[in-house]
Amino acid sequence: MNTFIERLKARMIVAPDHGETASSRAENWAAAIALLVGSVGLLMAFIPISDRSSISSTTATNKELSMPLSNAKGMVDVPSKHSMDQTVGRLKEILKAKGVTLFAVIDHSGEAEKAGMKMPPTKLLIFGSPKAGTPIMVAAPSSAIDLPLKILIWEDNNGKVWVSYNSAEHLKERHGIPQELLPNIAVVEALATKAAE
Numbered sequence: 001m002n003t004f005i006e007r008l009k010a011r012m013i014v015a016p017d018h019g020e021t022a023s024s025r026a027e028n029w030a031a032a033i034a035l036l037v038g039s040v041g042l043l044m045a046f047i048p049i050s051d052r053s054s055i056s057s058t059t060a061t062n063k064e065l066s067m068p069l070s071n072a073k074g075m076v077d078v079p080s081k082h083s084m085d086q087t088v089g090r091l092k093e094i095l096k097a098k099g100v101t102l103f104a105v106i107d108h109s110g111e112a113e114k115a116g117m118k119m120p121p122t123k124l125l126i127f128g129s130p131k132a133g134t135p136i137m138v139a140a141p142s143s144a145i146d147l148p149l150k151i152l153i154w155e156d157n158n159g160k161v162w163v164s165y166n167s168a169e170h171l172k173e174r175h176g177i178p179q180e181l182l183p184n185i186a187v188v189e190a191l192a193t194k195a196a197e
Contacts, residue, residue, distance in 0.1 A: 074170025076189070080153070080161040080196040084121040087153050087161050091195035095127050100191075102127045103148055122154040132184040136177055143175040149188045151195070163196045165189070 080087045088105070095102050108122040128148030137144045152164040168186040171177060177185070 074167050074174070076165055076167050076192070078163045078192050078196045080163050082161065082196070084123075084153065084155050084161050087163060087195055088123055088125070091125055091151060091153065091163075091191065094191055094194050095125075098191075100127050100129055101148075120155040120157060122152070125151050125153065127151075132187075136181050136184055139181060140175040140177045143171065143177055146171055146175070147185075149185060151188065151192055153195075163192045165192050 082090065092102060092105075102125065104124075104126045106124040106126070108124065109119045112119045126148050127150075133147045133149075137147060146166060150165065153161065154164065155161050165188045168182055168188065171185055172179070172182055
């Protein structure tokens with residue numbers, strides 16, 4: 001940067017014995033100013049990018065985080081007719097009635113509160129059946145990162161409850177799951193719909 005400024009200064013100083021005309025001096029000044037303005041503009045373009053993450057993380061700790069509808073590829077959002085707790089309860093009952101193991105309920109909003117932050121009620125239910133999941137993981141080992149199946153139950157900023165899940169077709173494409181094994185995970189759609197209705 002210092003070298004650039006020195007060259008700019010040298011360009012702007014015009015010795016009287018060089019025989020330059022007023023118009024050539026004006027051209028030199030115009031070129032120097034254009035270079036300076038362009039350099040400052042380029043530097044300014046990078047400042048917001050470097051500061052953006054620190055600004056957003058500070059803001060996130062001071063107010064409730066926003067929860068817009070998902071636009072993630074393969075994610076399906078189903079509106080629930082029930083409250084957050086009722087929807088979670090309904091899904092638990094459905095899983096139990098069908099003999100599906102509920103491995104965990106992760107209370108994201110509860111954990112956020114423990115950390116001194118606020119977010120709308122958000123719970124992730126992780127469930128499955130080794131009989132259904134194991135053949136898929138044997139055929140497509142990378143699918144183990146998305147199995148057992150998951151359903152996210154969450155409340156948006158308007159108090160509306162949603163039931164979200166990864167579609168079976170998306171998981172099939174993502175991991176190359178054989179078509180004949182697709183019914184093993186397609187059950188997630190029926191479970192989410194039943195919990196929400």
